[in-house]
Amino acid sequence: VKDRLLESVGPNNFANWIEPLELKRVDNGVAEFSVRTNFMANWVARNFSDTILTHLKGADVPASRVEFRVEPHSGSSAPVATAPKSAQPVDATPEVPGAAPAGEDLPGAPLDPRFTFDNFVVGKPNELAHAAARRVAEGGPVTFNPLFLYGGVGLGKTHLMHAIAHEIRQRRPELRVLYLSAEQFMYRFVQALRDRQMIDFKQIFRSVDVLMVDDVQFIAGKDSTQEEFFHTFNALVDQGKQIIISADRAPGEIKDMEDRIRSRLQCGLVVDLHPTDYELRLGVLQTKAETYRAQYPDLRFAEGVLEFLAHRISTNVRVLEGALMRLFAFASLVGREITLDLTQECLSDILKQSDRKVTVEEIQRKVAEHYAIRLSDMIGPKRVRSIARPRQVAMYLAKQLTSRSLPEIGRRFGGRDHTTVMHGVRRIEELKGTDSQIADDIELLRRALEA
Numbered sequence: 097v098k099d100r101l102l103e104s105v106g107p108n109n110f111a112n113w114i115e116p117l118e119l120k121r122v123d124n125g126v127a128e129f130s131v132r133t134n135f136m137a138n139w140v141a142r143n144f145s146d147t148i149l150t151h152l153k154g155a156d157v158p159a160s161r162v163e164f165r166v167e168p169h170s171g172s173s174a175p176v177a178t179a180p181k182s183a184q185p186v187d188a189t190p191e192v193p194g195a196a197p198a199g200e201d202l203p204g205a206p207l208d209p210r211f212t213f214d215n216f217v218v219g220k221p222n223e224l225a226h227a228a229a230r231r232v233a234e235g236g237p238v239t240f241n242p243l244f245l246y247g248g249v250g251l252g253k254t255h256l257m258h259a260i261a262h263e264i265r266q267r268r269p270e271l272r273v274l275y276l277s278a279e280q281f282m283y284r285f286v287q288a289l290r291d292r293q294m295i296d297f298k299q300i301f302r303s304v305d306v307l308m309v310d311d312v313q314f315i316a317g318k319d320s321t322q323e324e325f326f327h328t329f330n331a332l333v334d335q336g337k338q339i340i341i342s343a344d345r346a347p348g349e350i351k352d353m354e355d356r357i358r359s360r361l362q363c364g365l366v367v368d369l370h371p372t373d374y375e376l377r378l379g380v381l382q383t384k385a386e387t388y389r390a391q392y393p394d395l396r397f398a399e400g401v402l403e404f405l406a407h408r409i410s411t412n413v414r415v416l417e418g419a420l421m422r423l424f425a426f427a428s429l430v431g432r433e434i435t436l437d438l439t440q441e442c443l444s445d446i447l448k449q450s451d452r453k454v455t456v457e458e459i460q461r462k463v464a465e466h467y468a469i470r471l472s473d474m475i476g477p478k479r480v481r482s483i484a485r486p487r488q489v490a491m492y493l494a495k496q497l498t499s500r501s502l503p504e505i506g507r508r509f510g511g512r513d514h515t516t517v518m519h520g521v522r523r524i525e526e527l528k529g530t531d532s533q534i535a536d537d538i539e540l541l542r543r544a545l546e547a
């Protein structure tokens with residue numbers, strides 16, 4: 097079986113991970129191997145279980161599961177010290193002969209290769225977070241420790257953290273970078289407790305150069321995990337190691353987080369990712385659309401579709417990406433040009449769902465305020481231009497920013513007919529092109545409404 101494994105995993109992996117394994121017994125369909133350290137057990141279990149099982153079966157070993165047991169060390173507390181040279185597993189030593197690049201020998205989560213700085217679109221809402229992330233990744237003389245990134249779902253926290261990790265690995269491959277979610281941190285901690293492997297656990301987490309913990313709000317209320325996290329954090333900061341944390345809210349707003357941890361989290365740089373604005377959404381859509389165009393060269397793409405999506409889909413970039421992907425897939429399947437109609441047809445559920453909470457009433461209120469007219473005049477009968485024009489602007493924005501139909505909008509404007517609404521919307525569309533004052537007003541109002 098080992099010979100076959102050598103072929104399938106390659107000589108480096110074999111020397112590091114497979115060769116030191118010893119088959120102890122096969123019992124009740126469980127093939128039990130002994131390994132030297134818990135770290136190794138986890139690594140092998142995670143990366144080679146299936147391969148090992150396949151080859152065992154190929155050799156008619158009656159196993160349906162593999163397990164890796166750590167053999168207690170005889171007396172010594174230094175886990176690798178007693179291991180024979182030839183079979184010495186790569187534990188927390190800096191050089192990993194022939195294995196994955198430095199850093200990847202750590203029990204972290206895999207990095208998404210697409211989450212790089214190059215693929216990150218920068219706009220007003222995320223420029224500070226982006227700049228801070230870059231600074232930390234470049235490791236200049238002035239850095240921020242810890243860097244605390246926070247913001248709502250799908251705004252790019254994980255993307256930025258992976259980007260930092262990629263960048264550091266490229267610039268300084270000798271550094272040990274460990275990225276994982278707070279949930280994974282907890283899972284590993286609990287596992288270490290259960291397996292009485294806390295020494296290994298501490299050794300691994302305290303020997304990294306850069307520790308990144310994503311979604312730290314997860315450990316709020318989990319007392320002993322918090323405690324361990326706090327100690328890990330302090331040990332690393334004391335050694336001058338870089339820590340990067342993300343959360344869905346500011347440190348001060350994480351409930352059930354101990355005060356001492358909260359204040360530790362705040363002592364570096366805290367930056368937030370704001371909800372995306374129209375320009376950023378459009379930027380993201382344009383970038384992604386370019387890749388899709390390369391993938392589907394035959395697809396035709398009507399103007400205004402991306403703008404429409406940037407207007408209408410929520411601030412969450414993940415939702416935006418998903419929508420675009422579906423749109424391209426759908427269009428290529430049915431072989432049609434991507435038009436506004438097709439977009440509305442294909443994405444009706446997303447559009448409905450992410451119909452931001454902007455209501456027609458809210459639009460009327462904001463527009464009335466902006467032009468200093470009475471709200472009652474919005475729905476009233478007056479036809480003087482000083483009132484009719486703002487009313488048309490409000491109708492136009494209602495059409496753009498909500499999913500209300502023309503008759504529905506008309507009803508909210510004092511029971512006007514849908515043709516009146518259509519006329520108003522068209523009028524503003526024309527004016528926008530010729531009257532820069534109107535264009536500016538609309539831009540301003542849209543921002544205010546989307547904020």
Ligand code: ADP
Pocket residue numbers: 211215216217218222247248249250251252253254255256380413414417
């Ligand atoms: P979070 O961790 O804040 O919930 P993610 O980092 O997972 O969000 O981002 C969600 C998705 O949106 C990912 O696919 C990510 O690549 C993408 N994304 C977010 N912000 C940007 C951005 N500024 N430019 C390009 N892609 C982005």
Ligand code: MG
Pocket residue numbers: 253254255310311
């Ligand atoms: Mg995330």
